[in-house]
Amino acid sequence: MWKKQNRSKNVRLHFIINERAGNGKGAHVWRKIQNGLNLPYHAHLTKYKNHGREIANLISKEAENANERTLIIAIGGDGTIHEVVNGIGFARNVLVGAIKAGSGNDFSRGFMSFQSVQEIEEFIRKHKIDARFVDCGNIQWGNEKIRFVNNCGIGFDASVAYAANGSKVKQKLNKIGLGKLSYVYYVLEKLLTFECFEVMVEHNGQQKRYNNVWFITVSNQPYFGGGMKISPDSKPDDGLLELSIVSNLSRSKLALMFATVFFGRHTKLKEFSQLQNDRFTLYINQNLPCHTDGEILGYTKRNSKIEISVETKSVKLINKK
Ligand SMILES: Nc1ncnc2c1ncn2[C@@H]1O[C@H](COP(=O)(O)OP(=O)(O)OP(=O)(O)O)[C@@H](O)[C@H]1O
Numbered sequence: 001m002w003k004k005q006n007r008s009k010n011v012r013l014h015f016i017i018n019e020r021a022g023n024g025k026g027a028h029v030w031r032k033i034q035n036g037l038n039l040p041y042h043a044h045l046t047k048y049k050n051h052g053r054e055i056a057n058l059i060s061k062e063a064e065n066a067n068e069r070t071l072i073i074a075i076g077g078d079g080t081i082h083e084v085v086n087g088i089g090f091a092r093n094v095l096v097g098a099i100k101a102g103s104g105n106d107f108s109r110g111f112m113s114f115q116s117v118q119e120i121e122e123f124i125r126k127h128k129i130d131a132r133f134v135d136c137g138n139i140q141w142g143n144e145k146i147r148f149v150n151n152c153g154i155g156f157d158a159s160v161a162y163a164a165n166g167s168k169v170k171q172k173l174n175k176i177g178l179g180k181l182s183y184v185y186y187v188l189e190k191l192l193t194f195e196c197f198e199v200m201v202e203h204n205g206q207q208k209r210y211n212n213v214w215f216i217t218v219s220n221q222p223y224f225g226g227g228m229k230i231s232p233d234s235k236p237d238d239g240l241l242e243l244s245i246v247s248n249l250s251r252s253k254l255a256l257m258f259a260t261v262f263f264g265r266h267t268k269l270k271e272f273s274q275l276q277n278d279r280f281t282l283y284i285n286q287n288l289p290c291h292t293d294g295e296i297l298g299y300t301k302r303n304s305k306i307e308i309s310v311e312t313k314s315v316k317l318i319n320k321k
Helices: 021-036 051-066 078-087 106-110 117-126 156-164 168-175 181-193 251-263
Strands: 012-017 042-045 070-076 094-100 129-141 144-148 151-155 197-203 206-219 241-247 272-277 279-284 289-292 295-299 304-320
Touching: 012 021, 012 051, 012 078, 021 070, 021 078, 021 094, 021 117, 021 168, 051 070, 051 078, 051 094, 070 078, 070 117, 078 094, 078 106, 078 144, 078 295, 094 106, 129 151, 129 206, 129 289, 129 295, 144 151, 144 289, 144 304, 151 156, 156 181, 156 206, 156 289, 156 295, 168 181, 181 251, 197 241, 197 272, 206 279, 241 279, 241 304, 272 279
Parallel strands: 012 042, 012 070, 070 094, 094 304
Antiparallel strands: 129 144, 129 304, 151 206, 151 289, 197 206, 197 279, 206 241, 241 272, 279 304, 289 295
């Protein structure tokens, strides 16, 4: 959908909107923004999964060919931002902003997002809001490299993401503004059913085996699962990723851990380990669910070797001055 001829002096403005994010919150937020906008812009509504990535890719190619500074604002949840960030590749003329309209919205906790039309105008016209390059994570998945801006995870957290995505409970809770609680609901459900696994982690040329693992999360910023501060010290501009492993924990203690993780207190538990590096290799011999930024990636295969590394300062995001 094209709206108004866009010839802003400094920055071309594109919106990529997932109207379905947050069970319709995307459409509601977009209407509000659209009504208040007094700038030339292009608007694109996503029609299916991964459409946001395709649109962002086309916009980026155009921006690079024309050598024009372009701001893409994703309106949606973490999945929509994930698609945009993957779609832009390494386009140097493109910067990414977001307006939160999802259920979990972890991106907006870890990074700045626009709160109003005024802020967008301030960025474009008054230059009161800045931009900065941030790191992303990258996971080699078969022949593809998938970028993540928040985190990727294998095991329990991915099984929660699988259950929550498109679930009826999430839709119902979204209707009463409590979509975030859907993750808590599925955490409780999976607590009763999830089977722990084994993994070998390689980094700095050393290998370590972990048994009875609940999950592995590789973080670029502190938050995951709708506000849980799984990796409190993660910084998206330090050229490093943090790999968190929770293992050898009883089901009841894991439940307790999820009560403390919102405040980042779980890091004191002896069953919680964290490694920091710019790359990790995981060896997994089971079929386990994997997610990137809460989006379902698929299942690991037997004898999987999974490489996860940082992309230093690969994406330009809006940022407060
Ligand atoms: N028109 C559409 N129909 C169905 N799914 C869509 C459409 N547009 C985008 N999607 C998909 O919707 C999924 C969810 O989007 P998103 O993550 O932005 O919202 P959310 O799940 O409500 O928020 P959060 O991830 O923050 O909890 C994504 O996988 C995206 O690809």
